[in-house]
Amino acid sequence: MTIGNTMAVPLSYYLILSAFVFLTGVVGVLIRRNLIVILLSVELMLNATNINFVAFSEYFHQVAGQVFVFFALTVAAAEVAVGLAIIIALHRAQSTIYVDELNLLKR
Amino acid sequence: MDHIFFFYFAGVIAVTSLLVVALRNPVYSALALLIMFFHVAGLYVTLHAEFLAAVQIVVYAGAILVLYLFVVMLLNVKTEERYHDQLPVAGLLGVMLSTEVILLLIQSRTAAPASAVPVDTVIAPGNTELIGEVLYSTYLFPFEVASLLLLVAMIGAIILAKKDIGEGAQ
Numbered sequence: 001m002t003i004g005n006t007m008a009v010p011l012s013y014y015l016i017l018s019a020f021v022f023l024t025g026v027v028g029v030l031i032r033r034n035l036i037v038i039l040l041s042v043e044l045m046l047n048a049t050n051i052n053f054v055a056f057s058e059y060f061h062q063v064a065g066q067v068f069v070f071f072a073l074t075v076a077a078a079e080v081a082v083g084l085a086i087i088i089a090l091h092r093a094q095s096t097i098y099v100d101e102l103n104l105l106k107r
Numbered sequence: 108m109d110h111i112f113f114f115y116f117a118g119v120i121a122v123t124s125l126l127v128v129a130l131r132n133p134v135y136s137a138l139a140l141l142i143m144f145f146h147v148a149g150l151y152v153t154l155h156a157e158f159l160a161a162v163q164i165v166v167y168a169g170a171i172l173v174l175y176l177f178v179v180m181l182l183n184v185k186t187e188e189r190y191h192d193q194l195p196v197a198g199l200l201g202v203m204l205s206t207e208v209i210l211l212l213i214q215s216r217t218a219a220p221a222s223a224v225p226v227d228t229v230i231a232p233g234n235t236e237l238i239g240e241v242l243y244s245t246y247l248f249p250f251e252v253a254s255l256l257l258l259v260a261m262i263g264a265i266i267l268a269k270k271d272i273g274e275g276a277q
Binding site for chain 1: 108109110113117120121124125127128133136137140143144147150151153154155156158159162163166167170171174175178179181182184187189190191192193194196197198200201204205208212215234237238241242245246249253256257259260261263264265266267268270
């Protein structure tokens with residue numbers, strides 16, 4: 001592995017891609033009603049940041065960026081486990097997972 | 108050659124991330140996300156992060172997405188017939204944020220610094236060895252904290268998802 005060579009693809013291309021994926025995730029969180037798809041959109045955002053981390057790690061020749069992706073992965077795994085458990089508990093209690101039908105505090 | 112690979116992976120990632128948000132059936136959304144994870148792993152390979160590519164496939168595609176599909180099929184979620192009512196506001200916000208990002212990138216294009224940072228290690232062993240060395244020396248404490256985080260998440264998930272826990276004790 002030669003880590004010292006220059007990137008053939010400019011860094012800004014990776015930034016544009018990651019910004020696009022991140023914004024897609026933001027809009028997905030806002031426009032979807034299904035809680036599971038909202039969590040999937042959060043995964044999109046996490047992956048966008050991971051692409052950024054790895055691209056910068058290659059650009060600055062620092063392996064620390066790739067280590068941070070590991071921590072992001074850990075947080076993603078924890079988030080999925082707890083989030084899906086909350087969704088199951090919510091579905092058991094309210095028998096819906098659509099966010100606009102969850103108005104327990106408004107009643 | 109690098110550009111061909113990048114544009115292939117980037118194009119598929121962009122299209123599938125749009126599909127995750129746009130598709131009404133949550134199972135299709137999860138499968139689109141699966142394709143996206145595989146292409147992100149391919150992008151990692153082009154960025155010389157081979158170990159992360161393997162981890163991406165094993166953890167994201169193998170563990171996290173299977174969990175999503177289990178829950179989608181367990182709850183028997185129907186296809187959404189419509190989006191959330193705040194769709195116009197959210198679309199406006201998305202357009203505003205993307206213009207902001209585009210403006211930032213156009214401004215920074217003129218003043219992009221050259222990559223002049225020294226290489227992390229003089230002799231570069233394999234990607235996996237390099238990551239392991241840094242992870243277990245510089246980032247040892249965050250690594251331990253991450254293990255604690257996983258333990259807490261595991262206990263929390265069991266307690267949240269288990270039916271009627273603690274009722275028998277009262």
